[in-house]
Amino acid sequence: MIHGGIRYLENGEFRLVSESVDERNDLLKTAPHYVKPLKTTIPIFTTFSGLLSGSVGFLSRRRAERTERGAALIKVGLTVYDAFSRRRGSVPRHRFVGRTTALREMPMLHPGLRYAATYFDASVHNPERLTLDVLSSGLEANPSARASNYVSVRSMGPDGILLRDESTGTDFGFTADVILNVTGVWVDETNAASGSPTAYMGGTKGSHIVLDHPLLLKACAGREVFFEHSDGRIVLIYPIGERVLVGTTDIEPSEDEPVGEAVCTEEEIDYFFDLIAHVFPAITVDRSAIVYSFSGVRPCPATRISSPG
Numbered sequence: 001m002i003h004g005g006i007r008y009l010e011n012g013e014f015r016l017v018s019e020s021v022d023e024r025n026d027l028l029k030t031a032p033h034y035v036k037p038l039k040t041t042i043p044i045f046t047t048f049s050g051l052l053s054g055s056v057g058f059l060s061r062r063r064a065e066r067t068e069r070g071a072a073l074i075k076v077g078l079t080v081y082d083a084f085s086r087r088r089g090s091v092p093r094h095r096f097v098g099r100t101t102a103l104r105e106m107p108m109l110h111p112g113l114r115y116a117a118t119y120f121d122a123s124v125h126n127p128e129r130l131t132l133d134v135l136s137s138g139l140e141a142n143p144s145a146r147a148s149n150y151v152s153v154r155s156m157g158p159d160g161i162l163l164r165d166e167s168t169g170t171d172f173g174f175t176a177d178v179i180l181n182v183t184g185v186w187v188d189e190t191n192a193a194s195g196s197p198t199a200y201m202g203g204t205k206g207s208h209i210v211l212d213h214p215l216l217l218k219a220c221a222g223r224e225v226f227f228e229h230s231d232g233r234i235v236l237i238y239p240i241g242e243r244v245l246v247g248t249t250d251i252e253p254s255e256d257e258p259v260g261e262a263v264c265t266e267e268e269i270d271y272f273f274d275l276i277a278h279v280f281p282a283i284t285v286d287r288s289a290i291v292y293s294f295s296g297v298r299p300c301p302a303t304r305i306s307s308p309g
């Protein structure tokens with residue numbers, strides 16, 4: 001997802017949302033060959049629930065006791081989101097419909113819903129291709145620029161940084177006025193190898209599954225379905241080509257699983273099946289529909305709070 005950060009509205013992080021929406025809109029304009037508008041529908045089961053706790057988050061940036069997000073809260077959030085989008089606007093405004101229209105448009109949705117809200121974010125199905133485009137633009141912009149992959153930072157010393165070409169095992173030195181360490185969740189490891197240990201990074205583990213399930217694909221009607229699961233987490237079901245992506249979890253990584261080796265567990269798969277049943281109760285999914293799963297650790301700052309997700 002190339003999202004405008006709608007979730008951050010709840011924590012009152014308006015500047016972050018504004019920046020994310022601008023970036024999303026810019027990508028829709030500069031990379032329309034990869035970045036496409038993403039029609040997203042939120043099934044809603046209550047009317048006023050969550051309004052009070054949501055307002056505490058909006059106004060004070062404090063976390064309040066969680067209650068299910070109802071139509072009124074979602075309406076406020078989407079109206080603010082549209083307002084941020086208007087500046088360099090490239091996607092339509094949100095739309096609210098009642099139960100009858102919602103079920104006419106998406107008949108397999110849970111019959112107990114009361115409303116559905118539809119808004120637009122953006123998606124990219126081949127993010128690595130977008131990355132290559134960014135690299136090509138950089139190389140074209142400056143003839144002395146170079147890009148290399150399969151090169152790792154080994155250590156840092158008075159003569160600069162020692163790099164290793166992982167394809168040949170050859171080490172070589174490199175100097176520059178400024179070196180940025182952007183090694184994601186491995187930032188601390190890289191700093192430690194460079195002789196300057198840090199403890200900046202925390203992070204939560206997220207997994208997804210990709211399903212070959214024609215009925216679920218049809219039920220999505222070409223939209224991302226974005227909703228609150230019974231534990232209060234916002235989760236998604238999302239058509240990706242002929243398959244359906246279901247995600248995501250947001251959990252503490254296991255201590256004995258190195259960050260680069262995170263895998264989707266059986267419990268996470270059960271969680272995904274449960275969330276599908278939450279919005280599409282008539283659809284049955286089992287493990288035979290799984291084409292693949294993927295998992296990673298989000299590079300977030302270290303924190304001591306009890307629920308980092």
Ligand SMILES: Cc1cc2nc3c(=O)[nH]c(=O)nc-3n(C[C@H](O)[C@H](O)[C@H](O)COP(=O)(O)OP(=O)(O)OC[C@H]3O[C@@H](n4cnc5c(N)ncnc54)[C@H](O)[C@@H]3O)c2cc1C
Nearest residue numbers: 001151152153182183184185186190206207295296297298
């Ligand atoms: C399951 C999951 C789903 C996500 N979905 C989304 C989404 O839909 N939309 C979204 O916007 N964000 C999403 N994110 C978050 C997003 O992936 C990250 O925010 C983003 O990748 C961070 O980019 P980065 O360049 O800082 O770090 P990374 O993408 O982690 O890049 C760091 C790079 O450094 C390299 N590296 C590590 N150590 C060394 C070393 N010693 N020498 C050289 N190189 C090294 C690594 O190999 C890696 O390529 C998701 C994250 C997860 C885990």
